Amino acid sequence: MAVVVVESPAKAKTINKYLGPGFTVLASYGHVRDLPPKDGSVDPENEFEMLWEVGAASKKHVKAIADALKDDNELILATDPDREGEAISWHLQETLTKRRAIKKDTPVSRVVFNAITKTAVTEAMKNPRQVDMELVEAYLARRALDYLVGFKLSPVLWRRLPGAKSAGRVQSVCLRLIVDREMEIEAFNPREYWTVGASLSTPRGQQFDARLTSLGGKRLDKFDLANETEAELAVQAVMSRDLTVQSVEAKPANRNPSAPFMTSTLQQEASRKYGMGARQTMSAAQRLYEAGLITYMRTDGIDMAPEAVQAARAVIDKRYGAQYVPEQPRLYKNKAK
Known part of the structure; x- marks a missing residue:
C-alpha cells in the first residue's frame, strides 16, 4: 500500500x-x-x-x-x-x-x-x-521576489498613500504600465478629422448604412476630411447625384470551432457571457476539475484527452448523425512556443 x-x-x-x-x-x-x-x-x-x-x-x-x-x-x-x-x-x-x-x-x-x-x-x-527541482526553483525565485518587493515597496506606499494595501510583484508592474500609458495620453497631440456616412434604403425598404470611402476618384484616408467645411463639401458632392448599387459580391466564409479553453479564454468567455469575475470562474472550474468533468484549467495548453475526444465524437454521432462528425479529430496547437 x-x-x-x-x-x-x-x-x-x-x-x-x-x-x-x-x-x-x-x-x-x-x-x-x-x-x-x-x-x-x-x-x-x-x-x-x-x-x-x-x-x-x-x-x-x-x-x-x-x-x-x-x-x-x-x-x-x-x-x-x-x-x-x-x-x-x-x-x-x-x-x-x-x-x-x-x-x-x-x-x-x-x-x-x-x-x-x-x-x-x-x-x-x-x-x-x-x-522537478527546476520548477521548484522557479517557484522559489517567484516567492523571494514577491517577498522582497513587498517588504521594500510597501512601506513607501504606506507613507505616500495612507490606507493603501501592500505593494507586490504584480501590482508594481501594473502601476508602471498605467504610468506609461498616462504619459502617452498627456503627450497626445489632438487632430481633427471628419467622416461622412449615409443611411440608405433599398426598393424593398431594407435599411443599411454606408460610409464614404473615396471622393473625386481618390480613396479617402483618415485625415483627408480635416474640418467641417471639407466634410460639408463632400456631403454636397454626394447629394448632387443619384446613388445606385453598382455591384453585390457574395463570398463564402468558413467558420471553424474555437480551440479548447485555456485559463485566459475561459475567464474572458465567462465574463462576456455570464458576467462572472475571474475568482468566481476559477472556483467553478476547480470544482468541475475535482469532479473529473474537465481537464486542469490553470494552463496555457489546449490539448484534449484522447478519451474525451472519442467520447464527444460518439455523442455527436449518436445524437445528430455521422455526417456531423469529422473524419479525423481536430488537433489544436498553441501559437506561442
Whole structure:
C-alpha cells in the first residue's frame, strides 16, 4: 500500500474511488509551509536563504500524512501539474523528512495528470518521477521576489498613500504600465478629422448604412476630411447625384470551432457571457476539475484527452448523425512556443 497526497479533499475522494483499497489518499489542503510575515524571512546576503514554517492550519494535515506513513511506507505526491503543485509536493517532502516520517527506505515519487479520470490517474501511476527541482526553483525565485518587493515597496506606499494595501510583484508592474500609458495620453497631440456616412434604403425598404470611402476618384484616408467645411463639401458632392448599387459580391466564409479553453479564454468567455469575475470562474472550474468533468484549467495548453475526444465524437454521432462528425479529430496547437 502507498500514501497518495493530493491538494483537496474533493479530489482525494474521487481519486480514492479510482485507485481502490490498495492506496490511502489524503489531502494537503494546499500549501503546508509559507514564509513568516516578518523581515528576514528571505536573506539576500546569504544566497537568498528562505526560512519556512508550517502553518497552524496545516499542522493537523501534515500529522495525518505522517501517521499514515507509519503503516504504509511509500509516498506518492500527486498534487496539481503546475509550478505551484510541484512546490506543494516539494514542501511536503521537505516537511515530512524533517519530521522523520520519511525514512531512508521510504520510496517517494511524483505523479501528474491533467484530468481526473480513471484512465488518466491509472496511467500517471504507471509513470512516476521525482520532484522537478527546476520548477521548484522557479517557484522559489517567484516567492523571494514577491517577498522582497513587498517588504521594500510597501512601506513607501504606506507613507505616500495612507490606507493603501501592500505593494507586490504584480501590482508594481501594473502601476508602471498605467504610468506609461498616462504619459502617452498627456503627450497626445489632438487632430481633427471628419467622416461622412449615409443611411440608405433599398426598393424593398431594407435599411443599411454606408460610409464614404473615396471622393473625386481618390480613396479617402483618415485625415483627408480635416474640418467641417471639407466634410460639408463632400456631403454636397454626394447629394448632387443619384446613388445606385453598382455591384453585390457574395463570398463564402468558413467558420471553424474555437480551440479548447485555456485559463485566459475561459475567464474572458465567462465574463462576456455570464458576467462572472475571474475568482468566481476559477472556483467553478476547480470544482468541475475535482469532479473529473474537465481537464486542469490553470494552463496555457489546449490539448484534449484522447478519451474525451472519442467520447464527444460518439455523442455527436449518436445524437445528430455521422455526417456531423469529422473524419479525423481536430488537433489544436498553441501559437506561442
